[in-house]
Amino acid sequence: MKTSVEGIELHLAHPDELTVNWVGQEDAMRQLMAAWMVIDHRDLPMNPRLLGKPGVGKTTMAYAAARRLGRDVYILQATVDTRPEDLLITPVIEGASQLRYVASPLVSAMIRGGVAILDEGNRMSEKSWASLAPLLDSRRYVESIAAGVKIKAHPNFRMVATMNEDSSTFDLPEYIHSRLQPQIIIDFPEREEELAIMRENLPFSSDEILQYVTDFLQQAHAADESYTVRDGINIARYALKLNEFGKMPFRLLLGSSIRAVLGEEALRYLHRG
Helix, strand or coil, X not given: CEEEECCEEEECCCCCCCCCCCCCCHHHHHHHHHHHCCCCCCCCCCCCEEEECCCCCHHXXXXXXXXXXXXXXXXXXXXXXXXXXXXXXXXXECCCCCEEEEECHHHHHHHHCCEEEEECHHHCCHHHHHCCHHHHCCCCEEEECCCCEEEECCCCCEEEEEEECCCCCCCCCHHHHCCCCCEEECCCCCHHHHHHHHHHHCCCCCHHHHHHHHHHHHHHHHCCCCCCHHHHHXXXXXXXXXXXXXXXXXXXXXXXXXXXXXXXXXXXXXXXX
């Protein structure tokens, strides 16, 4: 896909296609949808940030919300090495003395009126965040020095940043923090919601395994462990695969899988269950 901005030809990213369904926690979903809503011609959408432990479903919820709006979704994975040009437009040498300008997923979403998910945004440095400052306020544009163009966001453009609660992340600069509002907390789901997520992701599993792994996760949540439903899905999936190589006693099967996925320490919750 190509488009022209101020006489510069840009090659756009393709939207992401994920096979996911959001299960439960409808209050968090309502908060996100409300932040994106425009209630008057003088109003602007907000740029929320989803905060929670790794694996609680922040990206899944953002994707599902965008699909409820009927918009294409563009996901940009942030890292400590993300540069301003990675967020905006990257010049690529193409042929003799020719440059090809490649738009990031975020800029592609801006141009096409899609939804941009900046995943794990608090892994980025302040320099990278600074390039997005005018996009996150009433100006709603970015300026690419590499391509020499200013790009305004389509009225339908929406953005959300997901952020992990862990020690490997940066603190947001205050001027960015104030622009990424509101903060929406994604917490561990309740037992029935967690079980529903397990069933959604592992429809081929026996309910006995899913019930057991859900109980294991709930025991871990109660002890303030950081194990998430993503870990539970991996435990159940690996247990099912192990069982295909030879039937094993149920407790031994789950114990082996928990040990392989989370380590020896996690077995304490197996015994409690």
